[in-house]
Amino acid sequence: MKARVHVTLKPGVLDPQGKAIEHSLSDLGFEGIGGVRQGKFIEIELAETDAAKAEAMVEEMCKKLLSNVVIENYSIELEWLKGV
């Protein structure tokens, strides 16, 4: 199955990348932009077929490698692939 992980900065944590995008959009003439936050999006293909085990494994990956739990939140979605 495929796991989709979103890693985003926690609210209140300064996001310079998001601010840079916001300023660039404003410079390009886009109006009415209230705020921009940038995060990471990671897709992982897994051989595991048990959804509960897969979720537990991906959660461990998030804690150990994919996110910094002090300043970032993560969310996990699982998707079945055809024929798996």
Next chain:
Amino acid sequence: MKARVHVTLKPGVLDPQGKAIEHSLSDLGFEGIGGVRQGKFIEIELAETDAAKAEAMVEEMCKKLLSNVVIENYSIELEWLKGV
């Protein structure tokens, strides 16, 4: 309203960040990983209240700034915020 944009590398485009994550996960002892791809996730708060106009605006942002259309795909989701 809020726009959520996913920017991902097109299939076939080499993803060194994804490969680095894949190797690190493997080094950490995770097994059965078929592949990892990393993309960007951008949340934009918009003052625009018309969904069609908002989508057109965000699509223009993607083409002009948020993605490199030669090597990246983008997808846009719109979400209504309470009270907007």
